[in-house]
Amino acid sequence: MNRFSARRQNWRKVINIVMLSFTGLATLLVVTPLIWIIGYVIREGLPAINLQFFTELPTPVGVSGGGIANALVGSLMTVSLGLIIAVPVGTLAGVYAATHPDQPLGTLLRFGTDVISGVPSIVMGIFAYTLIVLPQRHFSAFSGGIVLAFIMVPTIVRSTEEMIRLVPNSLREGSLALGAAEWKTSLSVILPAALNGVITGVMLAIARAAGEAAPMLFTAFGNPFMNTDFNQPVSTLPHMIFVYAIAPYDDWRAKAWATALVLITLVLLLNVAARLLVWWRGRLFKSLK
Amino acid sequence: MNAELHKDQSSFGARVRNAWQHGDRLYRLLLTVAALLVMILVIGIGYELWQNSALSRQAFGWKFLITSDWDPALNETFGALPFILGTLITSFIALLAAIPLGIGTAIFLAELAPDWLREPLGFLVELLAAVPSVVYGLWGLFVYIPVFVRPSAEFLNKSLGFLPLFEGPVFGPSRLAAGLLLAIMVFPTITAISRDVFRAIPNSQREAAMAMGATRWEMIYQVLIPYGTSGLLGAIILGLGRALGETIAVTMVIGNNLDLSASLLRPGYTMASIIANEFTEATFDLYLNALIEIGLILFAMTLLINIIARLLIWRVSQRTKAEVRA
Amino acid sequence: MQSPLQIQTSLKENILDSENQNIKMQIENLSIFYRDFRAVANVSMTIYAKKIVAIIGPSGCGKSTLLRSFNRMNDLVSGSHIEGQVYLDGEPLYERNVDVVDVRRRIGMVFQRPNPFPKSIYDNVAYGPRLYGVNRKSDLDEIVERSLKQAALWDEVKNKLHQSGLSISGGQQQRLCIARAIAVQPEVILMDEPASALDPISTLKIEELMHEIVKDYTIIIVTHNMQQAARVSNYTAMMMIDEQRAGRMIEFNDTNIIFTNPKDKRTEDYVTGRFG
Numbered sequence: 001m002n003r004f005s006a007r008r009q010n011w012r013k014v015i016n017i018v019m020l021s022f023t024g025l026a027t028l029l030v031v032t033p034l035i036w037i038i039g040y041v042i043r044e045g046l047p048a049i050n051l052q053f054f055t056e057l058p059t060p061v062g063v064s065g066g067g068i069a070n071a072l073v074g075s076l077m078t079v080s081l082g083l084i085i086a087v088p089v090g091t092l093a094g095v096y097a098a099t100h101p102d103q104p105l106g107t108l109l110r111f112g113t114d115v116i117s118g119v120p121s122i123v124m125g126i127f128a129y130t131l132i133v134l135p136q137r138h139f140s141a142f143s144g145g146i147v148l149a150f151i152m153v154p155t156i157v158r159s160t161e162e163m164i165r166l167v168p169n170s171l172r173e174g175s176l177a178l179g180a181a182e183w184k185t186s187l188s189v190i191l192p193a194a195l196n197g198v199i200t201g202v203m204l205a206i207a208r209a210a211g212e213a214a215p216m217l218f219t220a221f222g223n224p225f226m227n228t229d230f231n232q233p234v235s236t237l238p239h240m241i242f243v244y245a246i247a248p249y250d251d252w253r254a255k256a257w258a259t260a261l262v263l264i265t266l267v268l269l270l271n272v273a274a275r276l277l278v279w280w281r282g283r284l285f286k287s288l289k
Numbered sequence: 290m291n292a293e294l295h296k297d298q299s300s301f302g303a304r305v306r307n308a309w310q311h312g313d314r315l316y317r318l319l320l321t322v323a324a325l326l327v328m329i330l331v332i333g334i335g336y337e338l339w340q341n342s343a344l345s346r347q348a349f350g351w352k353f354l355i356t357s358d359w360d361p362a363l364n365e366t367f368g369a370l371p372f373i374l375g376t377l378i379t380s381f382i383a384l385l386a387a388i389p390l391g392i393g394t395a396i397f398l399a400e401l402a403p404d405w406l407r408e409p410l411g412f413l414v415e416l417l418a419a420v421p422s423v424v425y426g427l428w429g430l431f432v433y434i435p436v437f438v439r440p441s442a443e444f445l446n447k448s449l450g451f452l453p454l455f456e457g458p459v460f461g462p463s464r465l466a467a468g469l470l471l472a473i474m475v476f477p478t479i480t481a482i483s484r485d486v487f488r489a490i491p492n493s494q495r496e497a498a499m500a501m502g503a504t505r506w507e508m509i510y511q512v513l514i515p516y517g518t519s520g521l522l523g524a525i526i527l528g529l530g531r532a533l534g535e536t537i538a539v540t541m542v543i544g545n546n547l548d549l550s551a552s553l554l555r556p557g558y559t560m561a562s563i564i565a566n567e568f569t570e571a572t573f574d575l576y577l578n579a580l581i582e583i584g585l586i587l588f589a590m591t592l593l594i595n596i597i598a599r600l601l602i603w604r605v606s607q608r609t610k611a612e613v614r615a
Numbered sequence: 616m617q618s619p620l621q622i623q624t625s626l627k628e629n630i631l632d633s634e635n636q637n638i639k640m641q642i643e644n645l646s647i648f649y650r651d652f653r654a655v656a657n658v659s660m661t662i663y664a665k666k667i668v669a670i671i672g673p674s675g676c677g678k679s680t681l682l683r684s685f686n687r688m689n690d691l692v693s694g695s696h697i698e699g700q701v702y703l704d705g706e707p708l709y710e711r712n713v714d715v716v717d718v719r720r721r722i723g724m725v726f727q728r729p730n731p732f733p734k735s736i737y738d739n740v741a742y743g744p745r746l747y748g749v750n751r752k753s754d755l756d757e758i759v760e761r762s763l764k765q766a767a768l769w770d771e772v773k774n775k776l777h778q779s780g781l782s783i784s785g786g787q788q789q790r791l792c793i794a795r796a797i798a799v800q801p802e803v804i805l806m807d808e809p810a811s812a813l814d815p816i817s818t819l820k821i822e823e824l825m826h827e828i829v830k831d832y833t834i835i836i837v838t839h840n841m842q843q844a845a846r847v848s849n850y851t852a853m854m855m856i857d858e859q860r861a862g863r864m865i866e867f868n869d870t871n872i873i874f875t876n877p878k879d880k881r882t883e884d885y886v887t888g889r890f891g
Contacts, residue, residue, distance in 0.1 A: 008748045009717070016504035020401060026393030027402075027410060030480065033473045034417045037428045092323030099320075109324045111599065112331045118527070118595040119334060119588060120534025122561050126568075126584040127334045130341045153327060183316030204419075211421025214536035214561070218568045238423040242537060245427045253431070260424045271419045275412060404693060493730035497792070499691060501743045501799065502720035511742070512732055 038264065045261030048254050058224050058240075061249050068259055070226050074141065074234030075210055078220055081145025081230070082209055083202065086152035090205075091198050093153070094160025095186060109157075117154035124150045125215025133219060141227070141234040144220025151212060152205035159204065163197020163281065164190055196281040200274045207270040211263060213238035237263045334588060342582035344575050353582060359547055359563075361571075367579035369560070369586065371547060375464065376559040376587075379539065380532040382468025383475055388525055390472075391479030395524075396509055398480070399487035411484070418477035426541030429470040430462070434542060438466045442554045456552040462544035465553040470542050471535055475528040482527060482602070486520030487513060523601035530594040534587060536561035560587050637664040638705075639803060639833045640685065645699035646861075647677070647684050649692065654680045656861040657699070660852060662803075667825060667834045669844035669870065672854035673885070677862020678837040679727075681854070682805050685835065686722035687715050703803070720747065722803045723796035728812050729788035731780030731795070736763075736772050739780040739791055743799035758798055765831075766794035767824045786817025790824065797828065804828075806836040810843065822847050841886055845874050853882045 052067050059066030093109060100106040124147050132143040167190055175185040191198070213236075216222070221233035222243060235243075237259055244256035345353065349367060356368030398411055442459045449455040490513055498508035514521065544556020545566055558566075560583050571577040640662040647655040655677040662668050670678045680689065687708060689695045701708045708718055720743075731739050740759045741749075749755060759776070763769040768790040772783065780791055789809060796804055806825075810818040825834055825847050838844050844851050851873040853866040866879045877883045 009714070012504055012507070012716070012746075016506040019506040019510070023393040023397040023401060026390040027397045029390055030394045030417070030476050031410070031413050034413055034420070036432070037420060037424065040428060040432055041424065089323050089326050092320050093327045096320040096324040105321065105324055105328075109327055112328050114599055115331050115592060115595050116327070118530050118534075118591050120536060120561060120591060122534065122536040122564055123334065123338070123584050123588050123591075126341075126564070126581055127337050129568075130337045130581070131333075134341075150330060153330070157327065181316075182313045184312070186316065207419055211423065213421070213423040214540075214565055217565055221569075238421055238537070241423045241427055242541070245423075245430060245541060256427055260427055263421055264424055267419055267421060268416060271416060275415070491730075493726060493728060494732065495691075496688065496724075496726060497730045497732065497795075498742075500686065500688060500719055500724035500726075501746065501795070502716045502718075503746055504716055507746060516733055 041260050044257035048258035071235040071237045071240040075236040077141045078144040082148030082152050085149035090153045090156025091160050094157040097161040098164035113154045113157045121212050122214040128219050139221035139233040140231050142230040147215040147219050148209040151209050155205040156201040159201025160198050196277045200277050203270045203274040207267045213242045338585040342578050342585050345578035345582040361576045372558050372560040372563050375557040379467040383471035383532045386472035387475045391476050392483050394480045395483035399484045414477050414480050422538040426538035429542040434461045434466050453551040459554045462542050463554050464557045467539045467543040471532045475531050478531050479524050479528040482524035486517040490516050519601040519604050523598040526598040530591050536565050540565045639664040641702040643700045647697050650694040653861045656863050658864045660867050664833050666849040668850045669848035670837045670852045671844045676854045676856045682837045686719050723801035724805045725809045727808045731788050731791050735777045736780050737776040740794050740798045762794040762798040766790045786813050803833045
């Protein structure tokens with residue numbers, strides 16, 4: 001091997017090491033913001049958290065104390081309404097997608113799910129606005145819940161579909177062979193086996209919906225007072241953060257961080273729980289096979 | 290299945306009754322209705338946006354896309370160009386930063402990371418996608434901008450200020466800030482999908498390259514990346530889709546200003562952020578219609594992007610399947 | 616092929632005894648592990664230059680694992696390690712300062728399933744030379760043509776060199792992979808059941824091709840097809856799994872002897888189809 005090619009061999013090795021290190025560095029850079037954000041939210045938010053923060057209503061600028069009770073209730077109302085609509089529709093559509101993969105509607109459904117999950121949430125907000133707010137002539141918790149339902153549906157459909165696909169076909173055939181009707185097989189064999197999938201999807205859907213601020217701007221609209229009427233506007237946690245953050249007052253800013261801490265804790269816990277479920281399910285099916 | 294068991298009752302009516310008795314028809318009907326509801330949602334969005342932007346579409350036609358007068362107060366004329374440009378510019382900055390880092394991370398996760406590190410790292414990337422965008426906005430506004438974006442902007446202005454792109458004065462909230470924050474928000478999308486693309490590439494390709502004496506990087510760069518090109522493109526385009534539609538975080542850090550200069554260092558607007566800012570202030574129908582038309586454009590863009598991305602990713606899986614069969 | 620071999624007890628001495636042959640590779644008491652599991656145990660063999668060596672045995676006996684240790688492809692499997700040594704031209708391959716990339720240039724490999732890159736036929740063959748710095752068009756043209764001719768594929772593809780390597784038939788793809796491997800002029804070519812995914816006619820072509828290129832290269836082929844081993848190889852190694860599920864080489868000898876007069880009862884059972 002001559003000198004030139006020896007030099008080339010070394011050059012190739014240098015490039016190899018440089019580029020492989022770059023990918024490691026990129027990974028580090030990508031993970032940094034997460035730790036940075038979570039660290040900052042805890043540092044800035046924790047001091048403002050106490051019992052009153054959860055039980056009191058917001059106070060005007062300059063008045064100390066106050067909390068996010070109205071937003072907690074508002075988030076609970078809108079997310080629950082969203083779930084009531086999205087879980088049955090999403091689960092059934094997910095079963096359809098998993099059991100009719102080759103039919104035109106099955107293909108369309110999967111494509112439609114992808115499209116919906118790609119539609120910006122603000123556009124969803126406009127849709128709910130023209131559909132509900134405009135005819136009713138007023139903002140409401142109801143319209144906010146409807147938007148969240150739209151946002152939740154694709155996540156639930158997809159995760160139900162994926163988990164049902166994981167259920168071994170032998171289980172399904174076993175039940176059908178015993179003479180069970182298709183719907184009984186679905187409900188008693190497939191769905192329980194895929195239940196974790198549905199629960200996972202629901203948890204991820206809640207995590208995503210609970211964090212949506214943009215479409216709330218012109219549906220649930222925000223409300224500094226306690227309200228439990230679905231026909232009236234409500235505040236939600238993310239909307240509260242937005243309002244507090246862009247206001248020019250320092251004590252509001254502190255409340256924005258504290259609210260963010262509450263929200264991010266909720267969202268991350270839901271994600272971790274969903275992940276654990278998937279992991280557990282995967283192990284179960286491995287043992288079945 | 291049931292029909293097989295009851296061959297003796299082979300008349301059509303009997304079979305239908307039979308199926309109803311077992312509840313299967315009803316069950317299938319329910320499933321189909323749910324599936325149809327999801328489809329109606331897709332069509333409904335398009336329909337409502339189209340209907341409710343009629344005034345604006347009739348008043349301005351295609352000119353809406355290429356004029357930059359946004360004057361609700363005096364002349365009641367509307368043009369969406371500044372917002373379309375703002376969206377494209379911020380998304381472009383985001384992709385510029387997120388593509389190398391996102392794909393680099395995907396390579397690390399799929400090809401290089403030791404087994405015990407893969408899962409935890411992959412999970413962290415997923416969590417990054419789970420952080421609500423309003424929290425990104427909050428952090429961007431009070432931490433990211435002062436600590437990172439503003440110093441970078443000042444540096445760019447000092448060294449490249451002669452270009453219109455980096456013209457002063459330097460603002461904190463700016464198109465650059467929005468772009469760089471979006472970069473963080475689209476990382477997880479690009480990384481997760483690219484990682485799956487790499488994982489889907491058959492091992493025989495890696496072996497072929499390694500057995501020829503390729504280094505690991507040569508294998509990745511010359512064999513895996515060309516093999517997965519369309520899937521990686523799909524990942525990037527889905528990342529773009531996320532960047533185009535992101536609203537709250539961008540609204541919080543872009544400054545919301547109808548600035549028509551080319552400078553990245555000045556505040557601007559995106560399509561999503563003008564809707565977020567002005568929707569509840571739209572005092573007359575034409576104004577509201579114009580904002581909804583911006584929503585319609587946004588919807589059309591994301592629809593197109595999704596179709597392209599899905600086709601690209603689908604092609605990879607088809608090819609992989611074909612090769613496994615071969 | 617006349618056998619100069621005497622009946623002896625030690626396999627190693629057995630082979631070293633033959634005269635007038637250049638030793639290309641030597642495998643010395645090689646064991647291959649995946650974590651704690653020993654997949655291949657204590658293999659020793661000597662491989663002569665410009666000969667074809669076949670490794671046969673029932674499936675799961677570690678043939679492929681053994682083969683892949685010769686160019687250190689097993690390094691890519693996490694948790695794998697070896698004991699013993701492999702020598703190429705008297706130099707050990709498993710040493711700290713050995714350049715794995717260079718080892719794989721000198722020892723090429725053809726896999727069970729054809730695995731051309733989704734690039735053009737030309738770029739597939741030119742892949743290796745380009746890695747090693749050959750960039751001039753005329754040089755590459757020459758290498759591509761020579762390699763494809765050696766792989767007996769030139770006439771079939773010379774008019775479509777810029778079509779995808781995936782557009783040709785499976786048998787052609789496998790010959791393309793052989794052309795790709797010989798384009799960098801390796802000294803040894805490892806073939807891991809190269810014809811198992813092919814039809815009989817394509818298989819025959821690959822076998823003819825092996826006879827042709829063995830003039831220039833040393834070939835080690837793993838096959839589960841005993842007729843194939845008998846047809847193509849000069850020497851045959853018989854592997855079998857032991858009680859600990861580790862692959863062991865139970866006999867290594869001149870191919871004629873293995874198939875007509877094996878020393879080991881198990882070999883005899885296997886080659887006469889009485890195995891299992």
